[in-house]
Amino acid sequence: MKVISIWQPWASLIVQGHKFIETRGWPAPKSLIGQTIGIAATKQIKHEQRAAMSDPDFARFYRETEMPDLDSLPHGCVLGTVLLHSSDPITDEDLEDLTDEELAFGWYTPGRYAWRLRQPKPFARPIPAMGKQGVWDWSHPDGEAQAENPLHTLPKRTVTGRHLYVV
Template sequence: MKAISIRQPWAWLIVNGYKDIENRTWKTSYRGKLLIHASGKLDFNAQDMKEYRSIMASEAGIDIPEDLPLGGIVGMVDLVDCTMEPDDPEGWHEPGCYGFVLRNPVALPFRPMPGRLNLFEVEEADQ
Protein backbone atom coordinates (compact mmCIF):
# COMPACT_ATOMS: atom_id res chain seq x y z
CA MET A 1 0.00 0.00 0.00
CA LYS A 2 1.17 3.55 -0.69
CA ALA A 3 1.94 6.03 2.09
CA ILE A 4 2.93 9.67 2.38
CA SER A 5 4.84 11.40 5.18
CA ILE A 6 3.24 14.56 6.52
CA ARG A 7 4.43 16.71 9.40
CA GLN A 8 2.30 17.21 12.46
CA PRO A 9 -0.15 18.81 13.15
CA TRP A 10 -1.23 18.39 9.51
CA ALA A 11 -1.24 14.57 9.67
CA TRP A 12 -3.53 14.69 12.72
CA LEU A 13 -5.83 17.23 11.05
CA ILE A 14 -6.09 15.00 7.96
CA VAL A 15 -6.87 11.69 9.68
CA ASN A 16 -9.37 13.37 11.99
CA GLY A 17 -11.33 14.83 9.07
CA TYR A 18 -10.45 18.53 9.37
CA LYS A 19 -7.99 18.91 6.46
CA ASP A 20 -8.96 17.46 3.08
CA ILE A 21 -6.20 18.91 0.88
CA GLU A 22 -2.49 18.11 1.14
CA ASN A 23 -0.22 20.55 -0.72
CA ARG A 24 2.79 19.35 -2.69
CA THR A 25 5.13 20.85 -5.27
CA TRP A 26 4.86 17.65 -7.33
CA LYS A 27 1.91 15.87 -8.89
CA THR A 28 0.88 12.24 -8.80
CA SER A 29 -1.31 10.07 -10.99
CA TYR A 30 -1.90 7.67 -8.08
CA ARG A 31 -5.50 7.33 -6.87
CA GLY A 32 -6.63 5.03 -4.11
CA LYS A 33 -5.99 4.15 -0.48
CA LEU A 34 -3.12 6.11 1.06
CA LEU A 35 -1.60 5.60 4.50
CA ILE A 36 -0.78 8.78 6.40
CA HIS A 37 2.64 8.73 8.03
CA ALA A 38 3.37 11.37 10.67
CA SER A 39 6.94 12.45 10.03
CA GLY A 40 9.47 12.64 12.83
CA LYS A 41 9.25 16.44 13.12
CA LEU A 42 6.59 18.99 13.97
CA ASP A 43 5.99 21.75 11.44
CA PHE A 44 6.22 24.36 14.22
CA ASN A 45 8.54 25.06 17.14
CA ALA A 46 7.01 24.53 20.60
CA GLN A 47 5.86 28.15 21.09
CA ASP A 48 4.35 28.43 17.61
CA MET A 49 2.60 25.08 18.07
CA LYS A 50 1.07 26.31 21.33
CA GLU A 51 -0.20 29.44 19.56
CA TYR A 52 -1.55 27.40 16.63
CA ARG A 53 -3.44 25.09 19.02
CA SER A 54 -4.95 28.14 20.72
CA ILE A 55 -6.02 29.71 17.42
CA MET A 56 -7.54 26.46 16.13
CA ALA A 57 -9.43 25.95 19.40
CA SER A 58 -10.83 29.48 19.56
CA GLU A 59 -11.52 30.11 15.86
CA ALA A 60 -12.39 26.65 14.52
CA GLY A 61 -13.34 24.69 17.64
CA ILE A 62 -10.62 22.12 16.92
CA ASP A 63 -8.72 20.80 19.95
CA ILE A 64 -5.38 19.50 18.67
CA PRO A 65 -3.76 17.18 21.23
CA GLU A 66 -0.53 18.31 22.84
CA ASP A 67 1.22 14.96 22.45
CA LEU A 68 1.00 14.25 18.72
CA PRO A 69 2.58 10.98 17.54
CA LEU A 70 5.71 11.32 15.41
CA GLY A 71 7.50 8.83 13.18
CA GLY A 72 4.80 6.37 12.19
CA ILE A 73 1.53 5.53 10.48
CA VAL A 74 -1.43 7.36 12.03
CA GLY A 75 -4.25 6.85 9.54
CA MET A 76 -5.53 6.25 6.04
CA VAL A 77 -7.42 8.24 3.40
CA ASP A 78 -8.56 7.89 -0.19
CA LEU A 79 -6.52 10.04 -2.58
CA VAL A 80 -9.19 10.96 -5.15
CA ASP A 81 -7.58 13.77 -7.17
CA CYS A 82 -4.48 15.85 -7.70
CA THR A 83 -5.09 19.30 -9.13
CA MET A 84 -3.77 22.85 -9.15
CA GLU A 85 -7.31 24.15 -8.53
CA PRO A 86 -9.16 21.92 -6.08
CA ASP A 87 -12.65 22.72 -4.84
CA ASP A 88 -11.52 23.93 -1.41
CA PRO A 89 -14.08 25.95 0.58
CA GLU A 90 -12.05 25.46 3.79
CA GLY A 91 -9.01 27.24 2.31
CA TRP A 92 -6.38 24.50 2.76
CA HIS A 93 -5.04 24.76 -0.81
CA GLU A 94 -1.91 26.86 -1.26
CA PRO A 95 -1.79 28.62 -4.65
CA GLY A 96 0.97 27.33 -6.91
CA CYS A 97 0.90 23.87 -5.30
CA TYR A 98 -0.73 20.66 -6.37
CA GLY A 99 -3.64 19.86 -4.10
CA PHE A 100 -3.95 16.18 -3.22
CA VAL A 101 -7.69 15.81 -2.62
CA LEU A 102 -8.30 13.46 0.31
CA ARG A 103 -11.51 11.72 1.33
CA ASN A 104 -12.75 9.15 3.86
CA PRO A 105 -10.16 9.72 6.60
CA VAL A 106 -9.67 7.02 9.20
CA ALA A 107 -7.42 7.34 12.24
CA LEU A 108 -5.47 4.13 12.86
CA PRO A 109 -3.53 2.92 15.89
CA PHE A 110 -0.02 4.38 15.79
CA ARG A 111 2.60 2.13 14.19
CA PRO A 112 6.21 3.37 14.38
CA MET A 113 7.96 3.31 11.04
CA PRO A 114 10.49 5.45 9.18
CA GLY A 115 9.07 7.73 6.52
CA ARG A 116 10.38 8.57 3.07
CA LEU A 117 10.06 11.26 0.46
CA ASN A 118 7.24 11.23 -2.11
CA LEU A 119 4.72 8.39 -2.09
CA PHE A 120 6.29 5.20 -0.79
CA GLU A 121 5.33 1.57 -0.47
CA VAL A 122 4.54 0.02 2.89
CA GLU A 123 5.02 -3.72 2.78
CA GLU A 124 2.21 -6.01 3.94
CA ALA A 125 4.26 -7.01 7.02
CA ASP A 126 4.64 -3.32 7.95
CA GLN A 127 0.90 -2.63 7.87
Protein backbone atom coordinates in the same frame (compact mmCIF):
# COMPACT_ATOMS: atom_id res chain seq x y z
CA MET B 1 0.70 0.22 0.53
CA LYS B 2 1.85 3.61 -0.74
CA VAL B 3 2.32 6.22 1.99
CA ILE B 4 3.06 9.94 2.17
CA SER B 5 4.72 11.59 5.17
CA ILE B 6 3.10 14.76 6.47
CA TRP B 7 4.13 17.08 9.28
CA GLN B 8 1.99 17.16 12.40
CA PRO B 9 -0.61 18.43 13.10
CA TRP B 10 -1.67 18.18 9.44
CA ALA B 11 -1.26 14.39 9.34
CA SER B 12 -3.65 13.96 12.27
CA LEU B 13 -6.04 16.56 10.87
CA ILE B 14 -6.29 14.42 7.73
CA VAL B 15 -6.86 11.01 9.32
CA GLN B 16 -9.30 12.44 11.87
CA GLY B 17 -11.43 13.95 9.09
CA HIS B 18 -10.75 17.66 9.65
CA LYS B 19 -8.63 18.29 6.53
CA PHE B 20 -9.66 17.01 3.10
CA ILE B 21 -7.02 18.60 0.89
CA GLU B 22 -3.26 18.10 1.18
CA THR B 23 -1.33 20.79 -0.68
CA ARG B 24 1.89 19.71 -2.37
CA GLY B 25 4.44 21.21 -4.74
CA TRP B 26 3.97 18.27 -7.12
CA PRO B 27 0.99 16.34 -8.49
CA ALA B 28 0.05 12.96 -7.09
CA PRO B 29 1.18 10.09 -9.30
CA LYS B 30 -1.69 9.18 -11.64
CA SER B 31 -1.42 5.55 -10.54
CA LEU B 32 -2.49 6.57 -7.01
CA ILE B 33 -5.67 8.44 -7.99
CA GLY B 34 -8.63 6.43 -6.71
CA GLN B 35 -6.36 4.36 -4.44
CA THR B 36 -6.16 4.10 -0.66
CA ILE B 37 -2.89 5.48 0.67
CA GLY B 38 -1.34 5.66 4.12
CA ILE B 39 -0.74 8.87 6.04
CA ALA B 40 2.43 8.99 8.13
CA ALA B 41 3.34 11.64 10.68
CA THR B 42 6.93 12.85 10.45
CA LYS B 43 9.22 12.23 13.39
CA GLN B 44 10.59 15.72 13.94
CA ILE B 45 8.83 18.90 14.95
CA LYS B 46 10.14 21.90 13.02
CA HIS B 47 9.88 25.62 13.63
CA GLU B 48 7.28 25.98 10.85
CA GLN B 49 4.97 23.56 12.63
CA ARG B 50 5.11 25.54 15.86
CA ALA B 51 4.69 28.80 13.95
CA ALA B 52 1.48 27.52 12.33
CA MET B 53 0.00 26.92 15.77
CA SER B 54 0.39 30.63 16.56
CA ASP B 55 -1.47 31.79 13.43
CA PRO B 56 -4.82 33.09 14.75
CA ASP B 57 -7.02 31.42 12.10
CA PHE B 58 -5.13 28.13 12.24
CA ALA B 59 -5.16 28.12 16.05
CA ARG B 60 -8.91 28.85 16.23
CA PHE B 61 -9.87 26.09 13.79
CA TYR B 62 -7.40 23.67 15.38
CA ARG B 63 -8.90 24.27 18.85
CA GLU B 64 -12.34 23.46 17.42
CA THR B 65 -11.11 19.96 16.49
CA GLU B 66 -10.40 19.24 20.19
CA MET B 67 -7.23 17.40 19.16
CA PRO B 68 -4.18 17.40 21.49
CA ASP B 69 -1.41 19.98 21.30
CA LEU B 70 1.45 19.47 18.84
CA ASP B 71 3.83 17.82 21.32
CA SER B 72 1.18 15.28 22.36
CA LEU B 73 0.42 14.09 18.81
CA PRO B 74 2.05 10.88 17.54
CA HIS B 75 5.24 11.32 15.49
CA GLY B 76 7.29 8.91 13.37
CA CYS B 77 4.42 6.56 12.59
CA VAL B 78 1.67 5.67 10.14
CA LEU B 79 -1.63 7.03 11.46
CA GLY B 80 -4.21 5.65 9.07
CA THR B 81 -5.44 5.72 5.49
CA VAL B 82 -7.37 7.91 3.06
CA LEU B 83 -8.68 7.55 -0.46
CA LEU B 84 -6.75 9.81 -2.85
CA HIS B 85 -9.67 11.15 -4.91
CA SER B 86 -7.87 13.58 -7.24
CA SER B 87 -4.86 15.84 -7.70
CA ASP B 88 -5.15 19.14 -9.55
CA PRO B 89 -3.23 22.41 -9.89
CA ILE B 90 -4.53 25.04 -7.48
CA THR B 91 -6.49 27.78 -9.24
CA ASP B 92 -8.08 31.05 -8.16
CA GLU B 93 -11.46 29.33 -8.61
CA ASP B 94 -10.42 26.69 -6.07
CA LEU B 95 -9.64 29.39 -3.52
CA GLU B 96 -13.16 30.81 -3.84
CA ASP B 97 -14.72 27.41 -3.12
CA LEU B 98 -12.65 26.42 -0.08
CA THR B 99 -13.92 26.59 3.47
CA ASP B 100 -12.12 28.89 5.89
CA GLU B 101 -10.82 25.79 7.70
CA GLU B 102 -9.29 24.31 4.55
CA LEU B 103 -7.66 27.64 3.76
CA ALA B 104 -6.19 27.81 7.26
CA PHE B 105 -5.00 24.18 7.15
CA GLY B 106 -3.32 24.32 3.71
CA TRP B 107 -0.71 26.15 1.63
CA TYR B 108 -2.73 27.36 -1.35
CA THR B 109 -0.58 29.22 -3.86
CA PRO B 110 -0.31 29.09 -7.65
CA GLY B 111 2.00 26.33 -8.83
CA ARG B 112 1.01 23.96 -6.00
CA TYR B 113 -1.35 20.98 -6.22
CA ALA B 114 -4.47 20.07 -4.27
CA TRP B 115 -4.53 16.37 -3.38
CA ARG B 116 -8.21 15.81 -2.59
CA LEU B 117 -8.73 13.16 0.07
CA ARG B 118 -11.77 11.13 1.12
CA GLN B 119 -12.70 8.35 3.55
CA PRO B 120 -10.21 8.97 6.37
CA LYS B 121 -9.66 5.89 8.52
CA PRO B 122 -7.38 6.28 11.54
CA PHE B 123 -5.70 3.13 12.82
CA ALA B 124 -6.59 1.93 16.33
CA ARG B 125 -2.98 2.73 17.29
CA PRO B 126 -0.30 4.63 15.36
CA ILE B 127 2.27 2.21 13.93
CA PRO B 128 5.94 3.24 14.19
CA ALA B 129 7.54 3.57 10.76
CA MET B 130 10.67 5.04 9.24
CA GLY B 131 9.24 7.68 6.94
CA LYS B 132 10.64 9.05 3.70
CA GLN B 133 10.05 12.00 1.43
CA GLY B 134 7.72 11.63 -1.51
CA VAL B 135 5.56 8.54 -1.92
CA TRP B 136 7.01 5.42 -0.33
CA ASP B 137 6.12 1.75 0.17
CA TRP B 138 5.07 0.40 3.55
CA SER B 139 3.77 -2.94 4.76
CA HIS B 140 1.71 -3.31 7.90
CA PRO B 141 3.83 -5.28 10.40
CA ASP B 142 1.04 -7.85 10.81
CA GLY B 143 0.62 -8.19 7.04
CA GLU B 144 -2.94 -6.86 7.11
CA ALA B 145 -4.73 -3.58 7.51
CA GLN B 146 -5.18 -2.51 11.11
CA ALA B 147 -8.69 -2.02 12.41
CA GLU B 148 -10.13 1.45 12.33
CA ASN B 149 -9.95 3.36 15.59
CA PRO B 150 -13.32 2.74 17.29
CA LEU B 151 -12.83 5.77 19.52
CA HIS B 152 -12.31 8.40 16.84
CA THR B 153 -15.08 10.86 16.24
CA LEU B 154 -16.73 11.03 12.87
CA PRO B 155 -15.66 13.95 10.71
CA LYS B 156 -17.48 17.14 11.54
CA ARG B 157 -17.63 17.89 7.81
CA THR B 158 -18.56 15.77 4.86
CA VAL B 159 -17.63 16.10 1.22
CA THR B 160 -20.58 17.28 -0.86
CA GLY B 161 -18.79 18.06 -4.11
CA ARG B 162 -15.43 18.76 -5.59
CA HIS B 163 -14.54 21.49 -3.09
CA LEU B 164 -17.45 22.19 -0.77
CA TYR B 165 -18.00 20.87 2.72
CA VAL B 166 -20.92 21.08 5.10
CA VAL B 167 -20.48 21.52 8.84
